[in-house]
Amino acid sequence: MGRSYIVEEAVEGYLTKQCEQKAGPVTGLLIGQSSTQREFVVTATRTPQREEPLAAGDSPDKQWVTEHARQVSRMLPGGLSVLGVFIVTDIDAKDSLATLRKLVFAVENLISSERLWNPADDDVTDCVALHVNPKTRKTFCRTFDIKDPKSVAKPADWKYQSGVCSSWSTVSCSLSVDMLVPLPDDRTDLEDMDKCLKEGLKVWAHQLESAVCLIDGRKLSEDMELVGGQKRNVRQTYTAQLLITPDERRATDVVQRCGGSVSVRGAIHSRAYLHSNKPKAKLAEKLLKRDAVSTVATRAQMLLEELLTSDGESKGSGRDRPQRELFCLPHRIFCPVKASGPVCVCDYHFSDEGLSVVTDRLKEMLDIDAAEKDLDTRQETPAEVLEGEAAAEPTVETIEALEPKRNRYIGVAMATVVAFLATAASMLYLNDV
Amino acid sequence: MVVADSQSSDTGTILRVRGPLEFKCHLDSTDARLMHKVISRTFETLQSQVKSESCVLTVCDSPVIIWPNRGVYAIPEEITPNTLCEDIHQWIQSDEQEAAGKRSAKKKSKKSSAASVINLRLMMEATKTGRPLSAPILSRTVHKSHFLSTTFPVDCVVRTTVNETIKDAFERLLEALTHQLCEMEKVTLQHIKGTTLLVPQPLHFLLPEPKGLVTVVYPAGVPDSQLETQRKELHQQFELPDDWPYFRRANAYHFPNEPYKDGYLRNPHLGLTHPTLDNGKVYLVQGFYSYHHYMQDHVDDNGWGCAYRSLQTICSWFQQQGFVERAVPTHREIQQALLDVGDKQASFVGSRQWIGSIEVQVVLNQLLGVTSKIMFVSQGSELASKGRELANHFLTDGTPIMIGGGVLAHTILGVAWSETSGQIRYLILDPHYTGAEDSQVITDKGWCGWKGPDFWDQIAYYNLCLPQRPKVI
Numbered sequence: 001m002g003r004s005y006i007v008e009e010a011v012e013g014y015l016t017k018q019c020e021q022k023a024g025p026v027t028g029l030l031i032g033q034s035s036t037q038r039e040f041v042v043t044a045t046r047t048p049q050r051e052e053p054l055a056a057g058d059s060p061d062k063q064w065v066t067e068h069a070r071q072v073s074r075m076l077p078g079g080l081s082v083l084g085v086f087i088v089t090d091i092d093a094k095d096s097l098a099t100l101r102k103l104v105f106a107v108e109n110l111i112s113s114e115r116l117w118n119p120a121d122d123d124v125t126d127c128v129a130l131h132v133n134p135k136t137r138k139t140f141c142r143t144f145d146i147k148d149p150k151s152v153a154k155p156a157d158w159k160y161q162s163g164v165c166s167s168w169s170t171v172s173c174s175l176s177v178d179m180l181v182p183l184p185d186d187r188t189d190l191e192d193m194d195k196c197l198k199e200g201l202k203v204w205a206h207q208l209e210s211a212v213c214l215i216d217g218r219k220l221s222e223d224m225e226l227v228g229g230q231k232r233n234v235r236q237t238y239t240a241q242l243l244i245t246p247d248e249r250r251a252t253d254v255v256q257r258c259g260g261s262v263s264v265r266g267a268i269h270s271r272a273y274l275h276s277n278k279p280k281a282k283l284a285e286k287l288l289k290r291d292a293v294s295t296v297a298t299r300a301q302m303l304l305e306e307l308l309t310s311d312g313e314s315k316g317s318g319r320d321r322p323q324r325e326l327f328c329l330p331h332r333i334f335c336p337v338k339a340s341g342p343v344c345v346c347d348y349h350f351s352d353e354g355l356s357v358v359t360d361r362l363k364e365m366l367d368i369d370a371a372e373k374d375l376d377t378r379q380e381t382p383a384e385v386l387e388g389e390a391a392a393e394p395t396v397e398t399i400e401a402l403e404p405k406r407n408r409y410i411g412v413a414m415a416t417v418v419a420f421l422a423t424a425a426s427m428l429y430l431n432d433v
Numbered sequence: 434m435v436v437a438d439s440q441s442s443d444t445g446t447i448l449r450v451r452g453p454l455e456f457k458c459h460l461d462s463t464d465a466r467l468m469h470k471v472i473s474r475t476f477e478t479l480q481s482q483v484k485s486e487s488c489v490l491t492v493c494d495s496p497v498i499i500w501p502n503r504g505v506y507a508i509p510e511e512i513t514p515n516t517l518c519e520d521i522h523q524w525i526q527s528d529e530q531e532a533a534g535k536r537s538a539k540k541k542s543k544k545s546s547a548a549s550v551i552n553l554r555l556m557m558e559a560t561k562t563g564r565p566l567s568a569p570i571l572s573r574t575v576h577k578s579h580f581l582s583t584t585f586p587v588d589c590v591v592r593t594t595v596n597e598t599i600k601d602a603f604e605r606l607l608e609a610l611t612h613q614l615c616e617m618e619k620v621t622l623q624h625i626k627g628t629t630l631l632v633p634q635p636l637h638f639l640l641p642e643p644k645g646l647v648t649v650v651y652p653a654g655v656p657d658s659q660l661e662t663q664r665k666e667l668h669q670q671f672e673l674p675d676d677w678p679y680f681r682r683a684n685a686y687h688f689p690n691e692p693y694k695d696g697y698l699r700n701p702h703l704g705l706t707h708p709t710l711d712n713g714k715v716y717l718v719q720g721f722y723s724y725h726h727y728m729q730d731h732v733d734d735n736g737w738g739c740a741y742r743s744l745q746t747i748c749s750w751f752q753q754q755g756f757v758e759r760a761v762p763t764h765r766e767i768q769q770a771l772l773d774v775g776d777k778q779a780s781f782v783g784s785r786q787w788i789g790s791i792e793v794q795v796v797l798n799q800l801l802g803v804t805s806k807i808m809f810v811s812q813g814s815e816l817a818s819k820g821r822e823l824a825n826h827f828l829t830d831g832t833p834i835m836i837g838g839g840v841l842a843h844t845i846l847g848v849a850w851s852e853t854s855g856q857i858r859y860l861i862l863d864p865h866y867t868g869a870e871d872s873q874v875i876t877d878k879g880w881c882g883w884k885g886p887d888f889w890d891q892i893a894y895y896n897l898c899l900p901q902r903p904k905v906i
Contacts, residue, residue, distance in 0.1 A: 173560040177569050180457050182580035193573060212491065212498075212556065217508060219496050243489050243498070243556040246455040246584050255628045258580040261459040266569030267561060296569070303571060322461055322576030331568035383568040 003126050003143045003156040005083075007041040008032075008164040010338065014044050014367075018088045019134035025089035025096075027060045027103065029069055029082050033275050034124035035283075039083060040275050041128075042165050043337050045072065045367045059099055060087070062106055069107040070114065071365055074298045075345050077334070078272025078291025079168075082111060084128030084143075093131040093140040097153055100129035101144060108146045116198065116205050116297050117290050128156065165273070165341045169226060169236040171215065171284045172271040175292050179204055179265070182258035193262055194304050200262075201300070203247070205293040212243040213285040220281035226274065237342075240288055260322075268295050269332055269379040273343050299329040299348060328383035334376040335362055344376065351382035445519050445593040447646070448606055449688065450490060452555025453584035454479055454614075460579040460628075469622055472581075476618040479585075482557060483610050490603070493552040495524040500558075501603045514600035518593045521551055550688050555587055555610075579628055588635040589613050590646055609648075616650040624652040631655065636685040644671055649680060657681050657755060664906050676904040677719075681755025684720075697723035697749070698870045701862070701881040702846050708858045708883050713851035716824040717860065719831030722750040722846075724881070725761070726866040732764055735867060737785040740842035741767055742864035743835040744793045747844070747900055748801060750833055756903055757801050770799040789837045790896035797900055808897040813838065813889035820850035820857045830902040833862070838895030841865070845897075849883065858883045 011030075018026045028046035032039060047068050050061065069082050076082070085103045089096055104127045112119075125147040131140040142153035181200035184192055212219065215226070215238050226238065272287035307327075330348035335358075337343045345366055347358050355372045362368045458475040460468055482488065490499045499507045505514040512521075589609045593602045617633040624631045631652040638647050649667065651660065664680045673679055693699060701724050707715045725745035727735045734741060741764050748761045762770070768784070771777040776795055788796075790807060797803040810816055826834065827847060834845040847860035866880040875881050889895065 174562070174565060175560050176566065180459070182459070182582070183573075183575070185577070188575045208559075211559070214498075214508070219498065219508065239562070241558055241560045243491065244559045245554065245556045246453050248453045248584055248586070254583045254630045254632065255460070255579050255581050257577075258459075259577055260573065260575040261580060262574075263572045264569050265572070267566035268569065269565065299569070300571065322574055322578070324572060324574045327571045327573070329569045329571055379565060381565050381567045383570045385570060 002154050003128070004038040005041055005128060005141060005156060005158050006038055006164055007158060007160050008043065008338075009160050009162040011041055011044045012160050015086065015088065015132050015139075016137060018046055019132060019137060021088070021134075024058050025060055025087055025091070027065050027085060027087050029072055029107070030084050030086055030128055030130060031072070031076065031080055032083050033079050033081070033273065034083065034126075035275055035277065036122065036124065037277070039124070039126075039128070040164055041083060042080065042341075042343055043366070044086060045365065048364050060103065062102060065103055066106045066110045068365070070110050073111045073114075074294075074302075075347055075362075075365060077344065077346050078270065078287040078294075079274055080343070080345070082107060084130065086130040086132060088132045088134050090134055093133070096131055097129070097142065100131065100142075101153065104129050104144055105146060105149075114297075114301070115294070116201050117209070117293050120286060126154075126156075129153065130158065163341075165275075165337075165343045167236075167276045168342055169238060169274045169276070169279065169284075170271060170342055171226075171238040171240050171274065171288050172269065173240040173242065173288065173292075174267055175242060175270050176267045177204070177264055177296055180261060180263045182256065183260040183262060185257045185259050188259040190304060190307055194301075197262055197264070197300050197304075198297075200264075201293065201297050204296075205289075207244045207246060208242065208289045208292060210245075211289070213281075213288070214241040214243070215239075215281060215284060217241070222280065222282040222285075224281045225278050226281060226284060238284065240284070242289075242292075264296065264300065264329070266329070266383055267380070268292065268299075270295060271334075271344075271379075295332060302348060303327055303329060326385050328385065331380040331382050333358055334379060335368065335370050335374055336376075337368070349377075349382075445595045445597060446522070447550045447688075448518065448553060448591045448593060448602060449550055450553040450555050450587065450589045450606060450610065452587050454482075454555070454587050455584050457580075457582045459574065460581055461576060463579065463628055465625070468625065472621060472625075473618065475581075476614060476621075480611060480614050483555075483614065484607070487558040487561075488607075489556045489558050490553045490606075491556055492521060492525065493554055494526050495521070497521060497524050499553075499599065499603060501607050505600045505603050507599070512599070515598050518551070518597050518599055518602045519549075519595070521599070522549065525551070550690070553606075581630060583630070583632055585617055585632060586634060587613060588637070588648075590637055590648060592646060613648065613650065620650045620652050624655065636682060638680055638684060639686040640671060640673065640679060646686060647671070651682065656758075657683075661906070668906055675906050676902075678755045678906050680906070683753055683755030683758075687721075695723070696870060697725070697729075698872055698875070699723055699753075701872050701875050702860055704872060704876050705860075705882065708849045710849055710851040710854065710856040710858070712853040713849050713856060714824070715847060715849045716827035717831075717847035718750070718827060718833050720750065721753045722746050722833055723753070723761070724862060724870075724875070725749065726864045726880070728867045730763070734764060734785070737787055738764060739864040740788045740790075740793060740835065740837055743833075743837075743842050743844045743862075744788075744796060746862060746864070747793070747797065747833050747835060751801050751803060751900075756803075756905075759801060762796070762800055766800070767796050770796045774799050787842075789842070790835055790898040793835045793837075793898045797898075803900050803903070805898045805900040808899060810838075810895045810897075812891060813893055813895055814886070814891040816859075816889050816895065817855075817857055817886040820848060820855065821852070823848040823859075824850050826899050830899065832900040832902055834900075835898040836895055837898075839890040839893035841890075846881075857886055859885075859888065861888065 026046055028044055030041050031043050032041040047065050050064060073082055085100060085107060087096055087100055108127055125145050126143040127146050129142045129144060139158050141156045141158035143156045144153060145151040179200045181196045183196055270288055270292040272291050274284055330350045332346050333349050334344040334346050337345060347361055349358055355375060358375060359370050359372060362370050456475060458471050460471055484502060486502050488502055490501055496509055497512060499505060591602060591606045591609050613635060620633040631654050633650045634653045635648050635650045640647055667680050668675060678684060699721055725742040727738060744767060745761050751757045768782045771792055772779060772782055774795055794805040794807060797805055836843050836845055844862040845859055846862050849858040861884050863880045868874060
């Protein structure tokens with residue numbers, strides 16, 4: 001029995017538009033939510049144009065496609081994820097299957113390698129590979145089980161429907177983050193900071209995983225259904241509360257030598273969308289917690305990537321005299337996918353940028369035409385370095401909050417990928433499946 | 434070092450809050466004064482966390498969650514600040530309640546005499562409501578230094594009075610929490626050596642009424658032997674006699690319904706009804722012991738090990754009152770000790786040879802440093818006249834007695850004796866039991882029970898080993 005994809009009507013129009021491209025094959029990503037019974041596709045976005053567009057006979061650039069997927073994945077709040085890949089090409093569906101398969105696995109491998117939370121047993125592991133014939137407009141839909149590297153294509157249903165997500169629920173919260181991790185004794189450069197931060201985030205993710213979750217002030221049992229979403233166009237929003245307790249530590253090396261420390265302090269707005277087919281409290285909790293971890297990790301990752309490319313090594317030796325640098329992490333901005341539904345995508349905004357950076361990026365990555373007034377900037381306020389904080393430790397030489405040079409278009413992101421090629425994570429996704 | 438919960442003994446439930454509090458800081462300098470400042474500042478942060486609106490107490494095994502600093506707001510909504518503490522029990526699902534139908538009514542009524550405890554978990558609410566807060570700031574400090582990271586095991590107890598509301602009780606609980614953090618700070622700063630930091634560990638001790646439950650914070654890793662000065666101060670503070678180690682770690686209060694990690698039964702005699710004799714009084718073993726008997730620990734000593742088991746019961750008493758740290762010896766270790774003092778030949782070790790009271794005395798001395806008196810009766814019928822001596826033993830020493838004679842060894846845990854009528858009963862713990870650790874069976878079938886003078890072989894001679902309790906704190 002194959003998977004069933006319920007697809008937003010607007011996606012049909014979008015795919016049709018891609019068929020009208022004159023040039024070579026068009027690839028892109030399908031975005032939505034999985035559930036055990038069926039998948040919901042909410043939107044689609046084509047792979048951004050390269051400087052030299054592909055000619056008719058070219059095969060898609062796997063690195064380009066997967067990097068696009070990685071960037072897009074960071075712009076999806078909880079409950080939304082990249083479900084798979086589409087290709088619009090007049091090459092026969094059977095022949096393009098191999099290409100699609102490579103792309104689907106590469107995309108999924110890259111995205112999951114960046115995840116800091118553990119997959120759950122009830123997660124769906126099928127990804128979709130959609131082939132569209134530009135002349136006939138016919139679609140061929142297959143799925144692959146990405147847990148099985150030898151997986152073969154299984155046929156799946158592809159059905160269009162209007163208002164797929166118009167009555168989806170939203171669960172959200174404002175979560176405070178307070179992390180402090182040591183840097184190793186003799187290595188304090190950016191890669192070490194990256195590793196230490198990831199470790200700290202994993203510990204925080206683990207705490208969140210076992211946190212008690214209250215929805216609208218009540219503790220619901222796992223299998224209880226969230227009320228609402230049954231009437232069309234009635235939006236349900238829920239507020240969550242998370243109660244955490246630290247992991248108990250065995251008192252073995254209580255004090256250790258270190259080369260410094262990194263802290264992340266502030267608050268983030270976390271959000272997850274839930275399909276309207278009787279979603280359970282357990283799902284809401286899982287998706288919200290994952291979003292919380294992802295949004296902090298994404299921002300830290302964005303900061304590190306930019307420091308790397310802008311040669312942001314710490315100035316001076318800083319070994320004897322303590323040196324402290326403060327960086328403002330970007331704040332989160334939401335943008336609706338469609339004018340009528342509740343579902344939004346998000347992006348991250350540094351306070352000294354104009355909002356046009358965000359709208360440009362939404363256009364490039366997600367092919368969304370948004371105006372600045374459509375953006376929801378009220379969920380978080382920009383980070384502020386308070387006077388008191390900078391002067392907190394007189395023995396520490398504080399370099400005022402650095403705003404790293406930013407150029408977050410995909411071209412620059414690709415350069416960063418090259419910089420990261422030495423790391424194992426990248427090697428993983430580049431291996432052919 | 435201590436908080437005393439001085440309520441009268443007609444009290445309601447005990448509220449116990451436990452939870453790890455993360456303690457992390459960057460120690461820029463190893464200069465002692467600066468380290469102290471950083472550590473004190475981190476404690477201030479913990480204090481404000483505990484006093485903040487984000488502090489949450491969840492009742493274990495129940496849906497009840499309480500915010501003590503938000504006007505004692507609670508969920509489910511049926512619970513208000515004026516709800517009585519004892520009403521919280523209704524919300525708690527315990528395994529006991531599920532099996533209630535299967536247990537006998539008799540057993541249930543006995544359990545209610547123990548103090549009931551409501552266990553709470555200390556948590557922090559990480560989410561905030563209200564206006565959006567600012568996005569995170571990442572701060573990187575580069576400096577060759579030290580990093581301190583651990584969790585402190587907060588463990589606070591408050592004894593509520595009957596009809597006390599949760600509003601009042603939780604206010605007291607918050608005070609106890611902040612006080613404990615102060616104590617932890619003192620102990621931490623007191624015991625820093627260079628860059629070594631000892632984790633402050635709270636323990637509760639049950640003092641004779643009306644003092645009740647008292648909490649002491651000890652530095653982890655410092656053995657009892659090095660903390661004698663502190664214990665002396667505590668004895669003075671609470672006006673306690675100097676001949677019982679109330680404050681040794683092993684004597685920490687064991688909360689009801691907390692299972693023992695080693696699986697042995699503790700004090701099975703507590704479930705018994707004591708005999709009433711004309712003008713008689715009951716004299717019992719003081720403190721705690723474990724019941725050791727045939728077939729335990731995968732050792733098949735059926736038929737020969739009874740004296741060994743009685744000796745193990747006695748050793749467990751000295752361990753649990755904190756007089757020794759040594760674990761209860763195995764049969765082999767007992768035999769080896771006798772070989773070591775020259776009391777036996779090498780072939781003894783690994784054999785199934787019986788031992789008697791003299792050997793028990795020797796081993797107690799060799800392995801535990803405990804001296805014992807030996808009492809001899811030339812025939813079992815004479816035991817009926819030993820009431821005064823046995824009573825005195827339980828009054829002054831309070832240790833279990835090993836008695837061997839005929840072909841059997843037993844443990845005497847107490848005596849009921851009438852000075853006027855001479856009537857006597859003996860509380861016997863029988864090491865010949867071969868079954869599982871089921872206190873119901875053990876008391877119902879008399880493996881731990883009161884026996885009359887005809888229990889003894891009237892003709893055989895008996896030796897009793899009466900271990901002496903060291904008079905130390």
